[in-house]
Amino acid sequence: MTTSKETGAARRIVVRLGERSYAVHIGPGVRDLLPGVLAGIGARRVAVVSARPRADLPETGVETLFLAARDGEQDKTLATVERMCRAFAEFGLSRADAVVSCGGGTTTDSVGLAAALYHRGLPVVHLPTTLLAQVDASVGGKTAVNLPHGKNLVGAYWQPAAVLCDTDYLRTLPPREWTNGYGEIARCHFIGAGDLRGRPLAEQIAASVARKADIVAADERDSGLRHLLNYGHTLGHALERATDFAVRHGEGVAVGTVFAGRLAGALGRIGADRVAEHLDVVRHYGLPWELPAGPADGDLVALMRLDKKATSGLSFVLDGPKGAELVSGVPESVVLSVLARMPRRG
Numbered sequence: 001m002t003t004s005k006e007t008g009a010a011r012r013i014v015v016r017l018g019e020r021s022y023a024v025h026i027g028p029g030v031r032d033l034l035p036g037v038l039a040g041i042g043a044r045r046v047a048v049v050s051a052r053p054r055a056d057l058p059e060t061g062v063e064t065l066f067l068a069a070r071d072g073e074q075d076k077t078l079a080t081v082e083r084m085c086r087a088f089a090e091f092g093l094s095r096a097d098a099v100v101s102c103g104g105g106t107t108t109d110s111v112g113l114a115a116a117l118y119h120r121g122l123p124v125v126h127l128p129t130t131l132l133a134q135v136d137a138s139v140g141g142k143t144a145v146n147l148p149h150g151k152n153l154v155g156a157y158w159q160p161a162a163v164l165c166d167t168d169y170l171r172t173l174p175p176r177e178w179t180n181g182y183g184e185i186a187r188c189h190f191i192g193a194g195d196l197r198g199r200p201l202a203e204q205i206a207a208s209v210a211r212k213a214d215i216v217a218a219d220e221r222d223s224g225l226r227h228l229l230n231y232g233h234t235l236g237h238a239l240e241r242a243t244d245f246a247v248r249h250g251e252g253v254a255v256g257t258v259f260a261g262r263l264a265g266a267l268g269r270i271g272a273d274r275v276a277e278h279l280d281v282v283r284h285y286g287l288p289w290e291l292p293a294g295p296a297d298g299d300l301v302a303l304m305r306l307d308k309k310a311t312s313g314l315s316f317v318l319d320g321p322k323g324a325e326l327v328s329g330v331p332e333s334v335v336l337s338v339l340a341r342m343p344r345r346g
Helices: 030-040 078-091 105-120 131-137 167-172 175-188 201-218 225-230 233-242 249-266 272-284 297-304 332-341
Strands: 003-007 010-015 022-027 045-050 063-068 098-103 124-128 142-147 150-157 162-166 314-318 325-330
Touching: 010 201, 022 030, 022 201, 030 098, 030 124, 030 162, 045 078, 045 105, 063 078, 078 105, 078 142, 098 105, 105 124, 105 131, 105 142, 105 150, 124 131, 131 167, 131 175, 131 201, 150 233, 162 167, 167 201, 175 201, 175 249, 175 272, 201 225, 225 233, 225 314, 225 325, 233 249, 233 297, 233 314, 249 272, 249 314, 249 332, 297 332, 325 332
Parallel strands: 022 162, 045 063, 045 098, 098 124, 124 162
Antiparallel strands: 003 010, 010 022, 142 150, 314 325
16 A cells, blocks of 8 residues: 655655665656655665756765756667666666666666666666656656567566656646656546546546555555556557557557547446546546547557557456456457547548
8 A cells, every 4th residue: 555645745655575675756846855865775876868958957965977868769679778787887776776767767777677687677766857757657667668569569667766756847847748648647537546637636646646656565566456557558558559659658548548448338337427427527628539640540540459468369458347358358349340440630
């Protein structure tokens, strides 16, 4: 289970994983906790990999290597991880040291994997700077990069030592990055986080993090319950790949959430009111819900078959009488029928 505390304007949620437990701090200015976090884990030197300008980074309190990064799927590759590890080695980073990521979800993913692999694992601290990274990508210990064959196919489980979700970083986000993050918040409505519509931003972030933390604490390595976090992601990932990432992750998840509601309805798992609720929630956050004009339905189904959880035919996390759960062996004919009835943009 997680525990949540508030100190002034900041919130602190603890992910309970025994000796690997860690805190997620949420609020304005929490990046300044970094020197204390690094001192607490005994780091003598640190490599900071950042997609933000150096002026946006807090002091570390120890000898520091700064590496520039770029947010975006184009750099979420094994080649990027190798470049980081080579830089760590040239700097002389050892197992007595640590790594810090500062950026969006693609940065926390790739830096987390580099930290997991270098010297078979160094402590990593995440400073997520986008809404998507703060509500989802930086928490839970999943690190991965992409292959041409699909998203997140090469990775490892590597829990951070701490996560510092400084909401001041969000002030400069462009509108599309807000959309990207709210796609993940919208899907939380259907996996047990409650109705977050109308609540202050910090509460929405904290509630999303707390729900994910509870799930991760109960199922760290995706043996069952953690599949819930993929609500809306099966179609979402397919849309990303089919459009060469012109559809952003949170946008794809939003469309995938509406699709998941309609698929659950077509399978008789939920009624018409609950199906409509999926669209209501997604539209409340101003998110896209229509399929993009380009990808053919058959191509999307082929991509969805590559989903990591699809061990038995087409698999989706779907709402039902007992809440969301993983449903395997969904008939392709039903999936194609629901896709055909989804409206398309443009």
